[in-house]
Amino acid sequence: MKEITFKAFALTNEIDLNSIAIHCGIPKKFTWEEPLILKGEILNSILDTKLDESQMVLVFSFGSIVFINHSHTDEIKGLLKFVQSFEPDIDIGKADRYTDDYSLHIQETETIELTDEYVVVPEYEVFYPELISTVLAKSVALEKAEEQLGKIHDKLETMIERLEKGKLRIGNKELARTTAIILRHEYNTLAYIMILDKPDITWTSNDASQFYDRMGDFFELNDRYKILKSKTEILYNIMDGFSTISHSIRGLFVEWIVVILIVIEIVITILEIGGWLPSKP
Numbered sequence: 001m002k003e004i005t006f007k008a009f010a011l012t013n014e015i016d017l018n019s020i021a022i023h024c025g026i027p028k029k030f031t032w033e034e035p036l037i038l039k040g041e042i043l044n045s046i047l048d049t050k051l052d053e054s055q056m057v058l059v060f061s062f063g064s065i066v067f068i069n070h071s072h073t074d075e076i077k078g079l080l081k082f083v084q085s086f087e088p089d090i091d092i093g094k095a096d097r098y099t100d101d102y103s104l105h106i107q108e109t110e111t112i113e114l115t116d117e118y119v120v121v122p123e124y125e126v127f128y129p130e131l132i133s134t135v136l137a138k139s140v141a142l143e144k145a146e147e148q149l150g151k152i153h154d155k156l157e158t159m160i161e162r163l164e165k166g167k168l169r170i171g172n173k174e175l176a177r178t179t180a181i182i183l184r185h186e187y188n189t190l191a192y193i194m195i196l197d198k199p200d201i202t203w204t205s206n207d208a209s210q211f212y213d214r215m216g217d218f219f220e221l222n223d224r225y226k227i228l229k230s231k232t233e234i235l236y237n238i239m240d241g242f243s244t245i246s247h248s249i250r251g252l253f254v255e256w257i258v259v260i261l262i263v264i265e266i267v268i269t270i271l272e273i274g275g276w277l278p279s280k281p
Contacts, residue, residue, distance in 0.1 A: 003118075006066055007066065008099060008100045009096075010137075013062070014061065016087070024046070040053070047075055047078045065079070077092065098144040110122070127211070132215065135216055138219075152235060
């Protein structure tokens with residue numbers, strides 16, 4: 001039985017593939033839909049070592065990296081440091097925070113068998129490594145997004161607790177800052193990970209399309225995307241509620257100021273008429 005191993009990392013929100021490609025001498029303009037595949041002499045040069053032909057690294061624009069047939073920690077750290085030189089915000093020390101391991105087994109079987117740790121196929125197809133890598137890359141990126149969304153929920157929960165305690169004033173800056181965090185999260189996850197987009201090979205190969213769909217369904221990519229989308233909409237509704245309350249409080253405050261000024265004016269007028277205050281000239 002032949003085995004191909006995969007190790008995926010979600011490191012950041014965005015990786016500039018074209019900068020890496022130019023550095024590596026790859027004469028191609030990468031769009032955000034396709035990964036940068038490092039292998040052969042290019043990968044040997046980056047890691048300064050001789051690697052097996054089956055070893056490769058796929059770098060995705062939405063911040064994920066997948067290593068194929070890399071079992072040595074030094075090789076992984078070396079490549080991560082290389083990518084970090086283009087994306088300084090990557091924290092290599094926390095690279096294992098969002099990661100997943102998977103493998104492809106080729107053996108005699110009538111159907112494709114999917115499990116949490118590996119997939120079994122009857123024969124090898126050239127599109128398997130890229131499609132498995134793409135699903136894993138999106139899965140770990142979603143894991144990262146799910147945790148970040150949880151942190152935003154925690155922040156909003158703190159604001160709700162303040163409202164429950166009667167602290168109704170919420171500053172415009174705080175509202176704007178929190179809304180910007182939600183917008184950034186939506187852009188970095190729901191838009192940029194491109195869960196609903198499929199690799200180009202799936203449009204030309206029916207077998208590739210079916211395999212990718214099965215992998216995506218098994219890892220629940222679409223369901224997790226819909227949940228994130230729904231939770232993000234809830235966050236926007238909560239922020240609308242905060243904004244409405246804040247504006248209502250400010251409007252009420254202004255109205256009370258106007259009423260108080262009117263009352264003061266009336267009192268002054270009465271005092272002037274009664275002779276308790278000198279009349280205005």
